[in-house]
Amino acid sequence: MANQFCINVSGNRKINIEVYPQHAPVTVENFTKLVKSGFYSGLCFHRVIAGFMIQGGGFKIENGELNQKASANIRGEFTSNKVANELKHTTGTISMARARDKDSASSQFFICAADCAYLDGEYAAFGRATDENSLKNIKEISEADTGKWMHFDDVPVEPIIIESITEL
Template identity: 45%
Template sequence: MKRIMKKIALTLCAALTLGLLSSCGDTSESSDNGAQLSGNEKSFVITLYSQYAPITCENFEELVKDGFYNGLTFHRVVEDFMAQGGDPNGDGTGGSEKTIKGEFSANGVDNKLSHTRGIVSMARSQAFDSASSQFFICYTDECTFLDGQYAAFGEVTEGMETVDSFLEIERTLGSDGAMSSPSEPITIVKAEMISDDADGNHRAEFFVTVGE
């Protein structure tokens, strides 16, 4: 299983993916970007750990506050591996206007946050400093082989069952060679910064609709 997951994970380097965030600077309210919540969304909360990846956290938080993620999708969902989203192109090839330094040991950064279930990390191309807006959420503790190669920066601390529900959507063969492309949209209706946790870590809440 680990060998198969490693092969699938190589596709994380095949397309430009996420550049993530949050120095977790200030916690001012996110701007009103016009996103309308219908009342039937599910949600999950990402807690940002700037002690491990300050550049990534800052970038991510800025994107959330700017409303960048509103209306985007989770375009790649792989059972026993991860769910990936945050691409304005919706196919793993896009990002925001800037890229950031990859905060992981292979790139000279001592990031001790391990890729276990619920951990949020940045996608990237083969270039170490290519992360932009795309991020992925780990489904299992077997994702630790990504440690040192990708910038883990946060964790889903509430609503992991929402992320699990992505797996209920039928998937077709994706460009990664896996059954990873959702046949119905998994849409981020709105993302916003919310209050810090008890330890002062900044948090973002993502409201999503799963399927039609």
């Protein structure tokens, strides 16, 4: 059974996703808990790369700076971390962002704006966009003008805010 969510993004854009607890139960439980607590409201997509992905869920823009909003780390649910997860990183797939440590994912996620098979088995895919309008919005966000901001690359010049994520 897939749970459904709507990511409400500035510019009156919506990204509808469904998540699959049968493939990534820890990840889906963590994401759902963060959504229900309102954690994501007001955060931004802080890294967008055309033909690759959009990443958000960990930073807020405050006083002209990107400030991290921390959350507890969870186990990485993907093959190279000895967890069976057969979901593929195709266009519209939502997956957990992480650092080099395979168990360093917390709240940040990315959504593939293209097929990214080289990520399969290395990142915890846990759902996907459910409709064409959502895929259009993902592509549009990924193509935003970007620049360097502080020590971050690929930051949208015009902030792209996650206004809220709601469970449907």
